[in-house]
Amino acid sequence: MIDVLSAANTRGNAMKKKIPLAAISILVTLFFLAVSIYQLVRAYGGLTAGDEANAAQIAGWTSFLLFLLGLMSLLLIVRSDTANI
8 A cells, every 4th residue: 555655656746847847848949949930031031141141041940950859858758757757
């Protein structure tokens, strides 16, 4: 009986750890999405020219890749085994 209660308590503590991690991951992911949209609009919207346009494209696509990595980390946090956090 004691083992069942301690396992349930451990699972509850792990869930308490998972929520802040997921919240931080969501914030970081949304930040990279916003930066990506901003830079790609600058690059392809005709707001920049020459080297500045190339830099905006590189920054936009790099931010988009970081956005995808943020989505992957959020997925891993949500689907992770709560006992190992």
